Amino acid sequence: MVSVKDRVRFVETDMMGVVHHSNYFRWFEMGRVAYMRQANVLLLDLMAEGILFPIVDVSCQYRSSAKFDDNIIIETTLSELSKVKMVFTYKVIREDGVLLATGSTKNAFADANGKVLRLPDTYFDRLQAVFQKDKESC
Amino acid sequence: MVSVKDRVRFVETDMMGVVHHSNYFRWFEMGRVAYMRQANVLLLDLMAEGILFPIVDVSCQYRSSAKFDDNIIIETTLSELSKVKMVFTYKVIREDGVLLATGSTKNAFADANGKVLRLPDTYFDRLQAVFQKDKESC
Amino acid sequence: MVSVKDRVRFVETDMMGVVHHSNYFRWFEMGRVAYMRQANVLLLDLMAEGILFPIVDVSCQYRSSAKFDDNIIIETTLSELSKVKMVFTYKVIREDGVLLATGSTKNAFADANGKVLRLPDTYFDRLQAVFQKDKESC
Amino acid sequence: MVSVKDRVRFVETDMMGVVHHSNYFRWFEMGRVAYMRQANVLLLDLMAEGILFPIVDVSCQYRSSAKFDDNIIIETTLSELSKVKMVFTYKVIREDGVLLATGSTKNAFADANGKVLRLPDTYFDRLQAVFQKDKESC
Numbered sequence: 344m345v346s347v348k349d350r351v352r353f354v355e356t357d358m359m360g361v362v363h364h365s366n367y368f369r370w371f372e373m374g375r376v377a378y379m380r381q382a383n384v385l386l387l388d389l390m391a392e393g394i395l396f397p398i399v400d401v402s403c404q405y406r407s408s409a410k411f412d413d414n415i416i417i418e419t420t421l422s423e424l425s426k427v428k429m430v431f432t433y434k435v436i437r438e439d440g441v442l443l444a445t446g447s448t449k450n451a452f453a454d455a456n457g458k459v460l461r462l463p464d465t466y467f468d469r470l471q472a473v474f475q476k477d478k479e480s481c
Numbered sequence: 482m483v484s485v486k487d488r489v490r491f492v493e494t495d496m497m498g499v500v501h502h503s504n505y506f507r508w509f510e511m512g513r514v515a516y517m518r519q520a521n522v523l524l525l526d527l528m529a530e531g532i533l534f535p536i537v538d539v540s541c542q543y544r545s546s547a548k549f550d551d552n553i554i555i556e557t558t559l560s561e562l563s564k565v566k567m568v569f570t571y572k573v574i575r576e577d578g579v580l581l582a583t584g585s586t587k588n589a590f591a592d593a594n595g596k597v598l599r600l601p602d603t604y605f606d607r608l609q610a611v612f613q614k615d616k617e618s619c
Numbered sequence: 620m621v622s623v624k625d626r627v628r629f630v631e632t633d634m635m636g637v638v639h640h641s642n643y644f645r646w647f648e649m650g651r652v653a654y655m656r657q658a659n660v661l662l663l664d665l666m667a668e669g670i671l672f673p674i675v676d677v678s679c680q681y682r683s684s685a686k687f688d689d690n691i692i693i694e695t696t697l698s699e700l701s702k703v704k705m706v707f708t709y710k711v712i713r714e715d716g717v718l719l720a721t722g723s724t725k726n727a728f729a730d731a732n733g734k735v736l737r738l739p740d741t742y743f744d745r746l747q748a749v750f751q752k753d754k755e756s757c
Numbered sequence: 758m759v760s761v762k763d764r765v766r767f768v769e770t771d772m773m774g775v776v777h778h779s780n781y782f783r784w785f786e787m788g789r790v791a792y793m794r795q796a797n798v799l800l801l802d803l804m805a806e807g808i809l810f811p812i813v814d815v816s817c818q819y820r821s822s823a824k825f826d827d828n829i830i831i832e833t834t835l836s837e838l839s840k841v842k843m844v845f846t847y848k849v850i851r852e853d854g855v856l857l858a859t860g861s862t863k864n865a866f867a868d869a870n871g872k873v874l875r876l877p878d879t880y881f882d883r884l885q886a887v888f889q890k891d892k893e894s895c
Contacts, residue, residue, distance in 0.1 A: 356634035364536040402540040494772035640812040674778040678816040
């Protein structure tokens with residue numbers, strides 16, 4: 344599990360006075376990128392090899408509204424991994440411990456034409472190593 | 482069912498060359514607002530009465546990537562309605578008929594303090610009328 | 620001059636209850652893309668030839684706040700054109716005629732490495748034709 | 758001068774492979790909020806007293822493109838201050854020292870109806886103290 348901290352920006356609020364729900368997917372992405380970076384899988388390296396990673400499925404459950412200037416923690420876990428997809432799950436937690444939202448995203452792997460491809464071993468093995476370590480620590 | 486047309490903006494793309502997945506929730510919102518407007522339920526009227534409508538749950542399944550300059554149609558259907566929540570479902574369709582994505586969102590109703598409230602009859606009845614008509618036409 | 624209509628989205632508002640200032644640059648972009656399309660210069664065609672068009676300078680003056688659900692008109696004019704840059708100016712007008720904002724943007728032309736390049740005649744001539752016609756009609 | 762660090766997000770890129778120009782205004786806002794927080798002027802306190810701070814003028818000059826995963830520093834300086842407006846200037850610098858962009862923003866102060874108001878002394882004095890200290894340190 345990888346934790347990323349952020350602070351809610353003014354632009355992320357809407358006229359209801361709370362964070363617009365679409366922004367949570369921006370936060371999930373920050374968490375996902377950080378998780379993969381920790382596994383030494385850089386999106387820029389994937390793209391340089393012509394490997395794309397389109398999002399194919401997302402969901403989010405909102406428990407309590409994030410507000411401007413809140414300090415938040417995004418906890419990201421890799422919950423499913425194969426050579427053709429990865430599923431991440433997320434918790435967004437306010438610094439006082441209140442759970443703001445949970446969510447999940449599924450990425451597939453594809454070439455530049457959108458054709459499904461299998462993640463090369465070099466990257467898969469790195470993710471797999473972190474994935475196994477995470478499961479053991481649970 | 483209410484249809485809204487839009488054209489994909491450059492800013493909506495990301496470096497994979499397709500629309501970033503978070504933007505579909507902006508499109509769903511356009512569809513939802515248009516649906517409610519057709520039922521003569523204006524968000525500004527709700528807010529003027531202190532009725533908020535926080536999003537509590539969303540999901541999206543991405544089938545085919547939307548690209549810059551694509552003409553798209555957002556089809557919105559009210560699929561569940563009660564005095565405490567409404568669930569909308571969506572289809573995003575490219576003008577050549579290709580289904581790009583499906584999704585759903587659930588709104589609750591709440592007061593300014595986030596406490597759940599029941600939608601007043603005046604608004605509920607208007608949504609209910611459209612909801613019934615839609616079900617009959619299916 | 621090219622006019623584009625749009626309706627303010629909920630997501631474009633912030634907790635001050637008005638449109639966040641950064642969104643006007645999204646609207647300017649819609650106007651710019653529409654202007655170029657009318658001149659038969661498609662951004663996708665430019666990119667297919669390896670011609671990029673980075674923004675190098677922007678400004679916006681906000682006169683009156685745009686609000687949720689406002690119907691707006693974005694008026695775009697090409698005010699300077701050469702083979703190495705184009706300057707567009709914009710007016711955002713509410714449907715009742717109130718001027719909401721004015722602004723300008725400057726694009727340069729560059730190759731994929733960011734090196735400045737000159738816009739090929741085939742595209743320049745199309746923009747120049749519209750540019751001349753606009754100046755005469757003023 | 759107040760420095761804020763951030764890392765470029767995937768969602769901030771566009772199909773030209775670099776950060777979309779509109780995002781710099783989100784970064785400027787982060788810097789502005791941090792500057793005011795350091796002066797102990799919290800936007801939430803202002804809003805609680807019915808003091809709004811609409812943006813009335815912005816500009817940005819883009820020197821070099823920010824890219825995904827870049828570590829950036831946003832340097833914010835308060836360059837003009839009166840009871841009716843504040844002008845901030847910004848530099849966005851990549852961690853290797855390359856200047857990516859400069860910009861400026863002007864805020865006015867207004868009540869909930871958009872009518873201009875004068876910033877109360879309690880807030881003005883705090884900003885003025887930091888403003889003076891900054892000028893002396895230059």
